[in-house]
Every structure is written in structure tokens, then in C-alpha cells.
Amino acid sequence: MRLLKAEKTIEIPEGVDVTINGRVVTVSGEKGTLTRDFSHASLLIHKENQLIKIQSNWPRKREAATVGTVGSHIRNMIIGVTKGFTYKLKIVFSHFPINVKVEGPNVEIANFTGERSPRSAKIVGDTKISVQSEDVIVQGVNLEKVSQTAANIEQATKVKNKDPRVFLDGLYVYERLEGMET
Numbered sequence: 001m002r003l004l005k006a007e008k009t010i011e012i013p014e015g016v017d018v019t020i021n022g023r024v025v026t027v028s029g030e031k032g033t034l035t036r037d038f039s040h041a042s043l044l045i046h047k048e049n050q051l052i053k054i055q056s057n058w059p060r061k062r063e064a065a066t067v068g069t070v071g072s073h074i075r076n077m078i079i080g081v082t083k084g085f086t087y088k089l090k091i092v093f094s095h096f097p098i099n100v101k102v103e104g105p106n107v108e109i110a111n112f113t114g115e116r117s118p119r120s121a122k123i124v125g126d127t128k129i130s131v132q133s134e135d136v137i138v139q140g141v142n143l144e145k146v147s148q149t150a151a152n153i154e155q156a157t158k159v160k161n162k163d164p165r166v167f168l169d170g171l172y173v174y175e176r177l178e179g180m181e182t
Contacts, residue, residue: 012050016029085146085179096112098110102129
């Protein structure tokens with residue numbers, strides 16, 4: 001049996017301004033502004049007082065699932081502009097000490113398993129990275145960009161053609177937080 005309507009409601013907290021222009025949603029808060037285009041989804045997105053309503057009339061299975069997905073994206077945008085996101089990575093090595101430094105739009109990982117040339121990981125968007133002794137802290141307001149930057153750093157130190165239980169060197173995400181530490 002087909003649903004009549006799939007609907008999701010998101011509450012807008014104090015201090016957050018949401019603008020909806022068609023299916024383009026702009027969220028502004030104390031940490032910054034995020035804009036996202038949802039024109040690929042055949043949904044109705046509108047604002048009523050301090051609520052955002054996302055709905056689809058007579059949805060098929062995928063359209064009903066898209067309502068929840070778009071709602072989660074908008075909720076992550078609201079969390080991003082109010083609190084921000086933080087990913088913490090641990091520098092792990094057994095013999096050769098790994099050196100990590102930020103150089104422009106890349107993170108340079110030097111002396112990984114004694115390699116002569118440094119490995120590089122791309123920083124996505126306006127994500128901020130700080131290196132503190134054995135930790136690398138990745139922070140920003142856009143969850144997708146922060147998590148992709150952390151994944152790029154983790155993948156840059158992936159050990160290939162060796163037993164991963166023995167060769168544990170690398171940078172690994174160990175904590176994901178809502179909120180940015182200064």
C-alpha cells in the first residue's frame with residue numbers, strides 16, 4: 001500500500017536563520033552560513049514560523065526515504081552553524097616518528113614508516129586543522145567537508161600489501177564531536 005504523505009518536521013532553534021528559496025536551503029548562525037541545493041529531490045520544503053517542513057505527496061519508497069535524508073542534512077546544517085563539528089585523529093607509530101604539518105590546502109605526513117617522500121592529504125573546503133603533539137584536530141561547520149577531510153588524512157596513511165594487524169602505523173579517527181574546541 002502506498003503512503004499518502006511522507007513528512008518530516010525540523011525545529012529551528014533561537015539564533016538560527018533559515019531561508020528557503022525553492023529547494024535551496026540557506027542556514028545562518030553564529031559559526032557561519034551554509035547553503036545546500038536539494039533540487040535533485042522532488043520534495044516540498046517550506047518554513048512555517050520556527051519549523052521547517054519537508055514533505056512528499058504520494059511518495060514511492062525512494063521518495064519517502066529522501067524526505068528523511070533531506071531532513072537529516074538540514075538538521076546537520078543547523079548543528080554546524082550553532083555548534084560546529086570536530087573530528088580527532090591519533091598519530092600512531094611504532095618505530096619511525098610521524099611528522100604532520102599543514103601546508104596550504106594539504107596536510108603533509110612526513111616520515112611515515114621511514115618513507116623519504118611525504119604523503120599528502122587534501123583539506124576540503126574551509127575546514128580548520130590543528131596538530132597538537134599526538135593528535136590532529138579537524139574542525140568546521142560543514143559535516144560533509146570535515147568528515148571527508150578526516151577520511152582523506154586517514155586514507156593517506158593506509159598501509160598496503162602488509163598485515164594491518166602488525167603494521168599499525170598511521171593516523172586514525174578516534175572521536176567525533178558536535179561542537180568546536182578552541
